[in-house]
Every structure is written in structure tokens, then in C-alpha cells.
Amino acid sequence: MSARPNQEAAAQRAENDAPHRAGFACFVGRPNAGKSTLTNALVGQKVAITSNRPQTTRHTVRGIVHRDDAQLILVDTPGLHKPRTLLGERLNDVVRTTWAEVDVIGFCLPADQKLGPGDKYIVKELAGIKKTPKIAIITKTDLVDSKALAEQLLAVSALADELGFEWAEIVPVSAVGDKQVDLLADLIAPLLPESPPLYPEGDLTDEPEMVMVAELIREAALEGVRDELPHSIAVVVEEMLPRTDRPADKPLLDIHANVYIERPSQKGIIIGPKGKRLKEVGTKSRKHIEALLGTPVFLDLHVKVAKDWQRDPKQLRKLGF
Numbered sequence: 001m002s003a004r005p006n007q008e009a010a011a012q013r014a015e016n017d018a019p020h021r022a023g024f025a026c027f028v029g030r031p032n033a034g035k036s037t038l039t040n041a042l043v044g045q046k047v048a049i050t051s052n053r054p055q056t057t058r059h060t061v062r063g064i065v066h067r068d069d070a071q072l073i074l075v076d077t078p079g080l081h082k083p084r085t086l087l088g089e090r091l092n093d094v095v096r097t098t099w100a101e102v103d104v105i106g107f108c109l110p111a112d113q114k115l116g117p118g119d120k121y122i123v124k125e126l127a128g129i130k131k132t133p134k135i136a137i138i139t140k141t142d143l144v145d146s147k148a149l150a151e152q153l154l155a156v157s158a159l160a161d162e163l164g165f166e167w168a169e170i171v172p173v174s175a176v177g178d179k180q181v182d183l184l185a186d187l188i189a190p191l192l193p194e195s196p197p198l199y200p201e202g203d204l205t206d207e208p209e210m211v212m213v214a215e216l217i218r219e220a221a222l223e224g225v226r227d228e229l230p231h232s233i234a235v236v237v238e239e240m241l242p243r244t245d246r247p248a249d250k251p252l253l254d255i256h257a258n259v260y261i262e263r264p265s266q267k268g269i270i271i272g273p274k275g276k277r278l279k280e281v282g283t284k285s286r287k288h289i290e291a292l293l294g295t296p297v298f299l300d301l302h303v304k305v306a307k308d309w310q311r312d313p314k315q316l317r318k319l320g321f
Contacts, residue, residue: 022071023192026098027137028126029108030118034139034175038108039063039076041175042185064199070189071197075102086313099129104168104191106135106184107156111172112143115155123159133168133191136160137184142177210237213289217257217301220285221270232262233270234309243298253297255289260306270303278303 027035043063065072077095099105107126109119126134136156141149149172160167169187173180214235221233236258243252259270259281271278278301286299 018069019194020069020071020196021189021192022073022195022198023103024073024075024101025104025106025188025192026075026077026102027106027108028077028095028099028122029139030116030122033108033110035076035108037175038137038139038173038181038184039074041178041181042072042074065185066197066201067185067189070192071199072185072188072192073198096125099126099132102132103193104133104135104188105129106137106188108137108139109152109156110140110143111138111149111152112140115152115159120159124163127160127163127165134165135184135187135191136167136170138170138172140174140176141172141179142174209293210240212292213237213240213255214257216288216292217259217281217285217299220281220288221259223281223284232266234260234306236260251295253293253295254300255297256300257302259301259303260309261303262305262307262309264305267303267305 027038029035040063042065044065063074063076065074075098077098105126107123109115138149138152138156144152153170153172157167157170168191171180171184171187173184175181214237217237218233218235221235238256238258240253240255243254246252259278261267261270269277270281272280282299282301286297289299290297
């Protein structure tokens, strides 16, 4: 008789006895390396805004992945870059503070782009963080063939050798093609500390709802605007209130939000001819907001000028930075 069932039973027992783990993992990389898309893919729902414009993440969004054996809290930081404005400096400070507080760091490098000075700058900073395990994640593997992917894997491995440290793992993934995303979670889980879950079962993020709503409006506003605009857009939700005169089975949430830009000349770009663009921004973001909050929404959007807000400490504070 085969001993296989006994082996399986032993493996099952070992698995059941394995301690539960929970902790924080953070994705870093230069702007537009696929960090937000990867966060959303692991969580299984949109918790971070994505855009093909670099530098769209301004808050450290925490996405929460619930597993039987572990809870992964994913911290999505802005891309580290050479700052040109006060906002840029503040974003870099956010990244470094986050690195100091997480249990695992995932360095994201797109498969379709050569290792550049920006990547080397980040990995050099990572080499200085001695105790935290670091995983190299090659993103966007659906965009390249196996030869280009192999070259990228070798390049990222050689860079760590050059800087005198070792990656805990090197993993190629495609968040869009859903390839090896689960494997990445499998590799992060054992690197987390033993701990009971830190968040309740249903939670997918700990971002306040108003911040999430503002981010979804900003994502819609970023789509299709000219290159000079992305950094100049900020969104503040002024209030979110349930409409009082509605029957209980037909609730409606009133959301009033301001879209801020830096110069009067940018107003026309956001609003569009006869208000067409702003209307599109409202329609697009409302769909995502209703999916997030699970309730019908009336969205009231206004465009305002906050002159040169990226360079003005007072304005930055007002806009939440």
C-alpha cells in the first residue's frame, strides 16, 4: 500500500499548524513602473488609481489581501524621482518614510524598458536598507518575448551583485494578463512576521472614502489631457452627504468636489468646449465611485484655480499634501 495519503495528511497537518502571518509590503520603482496596477491585481479590486501618465500616485494607498495563511497589506508609494518642485520633494519624503516602516520591499521594473539611471538610483537607496527583505518584480511581462525577459532578469540580478546585496526573490509578473500575480503573493507571505490579521476580513483598503473618491475623480480628469496638465490637477471632496428626502430603498449620495488647476489657461482644457470634458469626467468617475461605495451618487464638480499650488506650502497643505 502506498504511503502517499499519509504524506498528504502530514503536509495538511503541517499547513494547519503553520502560524498566520500579517504585515506590510511596499512596491517601489520609478514612475509608471506598474505599481498601482499590481496592487489592484493582488487585491482583486481597484484601490489605487492607474494612468499611463507618470507620477499619478500621491498617497500611499494600502490595499489589503486576505489569505488563509496570511494578510498582506500593500503600501503603494509614489514613484521616487529627482524632484523639481516642493510637491516632488514631499512625495520623495513619503517614499523614504514608508520604506523604513514596512516588512518587505518589492522593487518594480517594467520588462519592456531598459534598466535606467532612475532604477539604479532607487536600487542604490534600497541597498542601504539592510534588514528588510527585497524582492525584484519584473512587471508588464505581457509586452515582451522570453529573450527580452531573460535579459531583464539577468540585469536586475547583476545590479544587486554590483551593489553588494541579494534579492530575496526575483519574480516576473503581468498584472494585466494575470500571470504569476498569485505566485508573488505566495512569495511575499512567508517574509511577513507571525501575526493575527491586522484588518477585518472584508476590508480592502484603509484609505478614507473621501480620499478614494477624490482619487477616482482625478484619475478620470487625467485621461486624455495634454502633457502639461497631469501634475497640475488636484481634487478635494468638500462634502459627501446622503440626500435627506429619499425613500430608504432609493438612497442617493450627494458629492461636492473641486478640481484644482494651477493657471486660468488650464481651466478650458479641463472643462472642454461647452463643458463636454468636465461632463465626461463626472460620468466616468461616478461609475467607479458608485461601484466603490455601493450606492447611487449625484456628483457635483467645479473647476477652480489655485495659483502655482505645487510650489506653495500653504496651498499644498490645503490640498492635503
